[in-house]
Amino acid sequence: MKIKYTLLKEDKDTHARLGKIETNYGTVDTPMFMPVGTRGSVKGLSPEQVKECHSGVILANTYHLWLRPGEDIVAHCGGLHKFMNYNGPILTDCGGYQVFSLVKNKKDITEEGVKFKSHIDGKELLLTPEKSIEIQNKLDSDIAMSFDECPPASASYEYLKNSVERTLRWAERSKKAHKNPNQSLFGIIQGGPIEELRKLSATETVKMDFDGYSIGGVANDGESKEDMYKAIDYSIPYIPENKARYLMGVGEPLDILEGVERGIDMFDCVLPTRIARHGQAFTRDGKIHISNAKYKEDLSPVEEGCDCYCCKNYSRAYIRHLITVGESFGGSLLSIHNIRFLIRLTEEIREAIKEDRFLDYKREFLNRYEKKK
């Protein structure tokens, strides 16, 4: 079955919206945050621990799973759900983001696809729209992405325009190549911070009638927040309201709030697990570094009032100790907290939209979160 997005309520003041997505693995509420399990594992956590954070959809990366263990092995093991023992919806990206970061020479980007060298053994590989979709079909995720070009943040107008046009042709090829009836396919809207290009990309992609739409090119190194907001603002008006909208690679609390305000339903980011492994935790009062000496004897939880497994059972002093001595369980505990933090944020956002107080909620959250940073 394909996913089905239902719009439940629109905010009275903004483009924020409450919705739900029915999937083969249950119904999830939107706006939502999706944890990332790059190589078939949300780093340091069991699927049960991920679910305990009230996670709905999780992500896996096509590029990484293509290289190791290979899509055929995942298929042989019964697809990603069975392979990684995750009994919930899974979304895969198209591999473009990783592959474009490996391209050394512009000549390696052709109409056919992208040539690049594997980050593991340097082997020359080619990723095309057809190949990306074939891999995702075999991985058997619930939601797949069409293959897009990810231009650098510094790209010129000319470059971006050519790139948008090629991405449209690749989207058609992706759609044509897609064969898995239990997998939904999202189209990706590109065009940098340029209104005209986002409009072109959005209207033409929507014409192809995908199962949902992603806004890409907003999580590049060097991308400014202003450009991210423009990218959303210039794309959203052209996406039909009965389809889910996914802002790729975004997960800072501020950006989730800004994204929701602009009409985004889905977010993902490696941030909560990555910063956790380095001893950083989200709190209502901003991020904290748990290795700071001031937490040495701190009996309080990472965040007072948080309902996560980490905060219910462990002190800052213990987690500081684990992080300081390099015990991986410290990173796992903070990962649980950080994922739960972003998921709670989206739960509260949904409550606020329901009660027509989204902007109040956003202001209050940010006043407190940004103050102590």
Place this chain on the structure above:
Amino acid sequence: MKIKYTLLKEDKDTHARLGKIETNYGTVDTPMFMPVGTRGSVKGLSPEQVKECHSGVILANTYHLWLRPGEDIVAHCGGLHKFMNYNGPILTDCGGYQVFSLVKNKKDITEEGVKFKSHIDGKELLLTPEKSIEIQNKLDSDIAMSFDECPPASASYEYLKNSVERTLRWAERSKKAHKNPNQSLFGIIQGGPIEELRKLSATETVKMDFDGYSIGGVANDGESKEDMYKAIDYSIPYIPENKARYLMGVGEPLDILEGVERGIDMFDCVLPTRIARHGQAFTRDGKIHISNAKYKEDLSPVEEGCDCYCCKNYSRAYIRHLITVGESFGGSLLSIHNIRFLIRLTEEIREAIKEDRFLDYKREFLNRYEKKK
């Protein structure tokens, strides 16, 4: 409350025995295997995951917790159980094993204690019987160890004799220094593979009336299995049967079986978690290296018939993938399996003793385990 060991049944053919130990955190059956949480965390696992392996007692290392975070911080956090959120019995070693491995000059071992340099910052430190006990009192483990000298496997008779005599004086000082009424104190029997010295050490240690007895000096680098078995055989006859007997640092399946046969009740070892992180797993047919290419597409669990979380939910192919790409969850899964493997071994040993077929069980297990090695 102090622990209480009760002998339930002796094997008809060997010194193997079935027993139970009542602790402040519930009753545990013996013979038993105790997983190691060196620095206040069984590496890569949550306390719930450790308990799911049917673990009873777990270990923590005094030396490591003394250096970081420091015993006062653990005490401030309510003791080790609360600090690490482990609601089961905890045993601490005395720190001797680690400290003696850091001694560079024999002159640094004096009657007072041992001078050595911290492995973290090179700071010169002194560990004495009084200090070791004070640290363990503050850590508030259920079972503490008296402070002993750990001579190298290559030590001469003269060296061993002096060492045994000093360890006896240190045992008296340890006993005198011990102040925690909720903590039991074990005496440690040393003496290498020399019958006369083990007898001296055992009889004199037992005279001091400890809550249990450990057999030390058997897990050094370079120690032969023959010497380990001698050390046990020469010590056991002098330990009263109403006290638990703990073989320190031993965890190979063969050695557990040999130890039980000789009258040992308690075992601990970092082996199951250490080899797990390197992709090795125990099976009934010997150890396997999961990264071996032959497991690439292997849909079977690590060990057919195993009831652990890892074997019930994951394929060899998935775990091989995680280990190959360096995802820490792979090591966690194999750690769960390996700990459960050793605990199941002790469960089966207890059943076999109960049914008067210990030697048959041992022979059958080893026939299969050693054949494919």
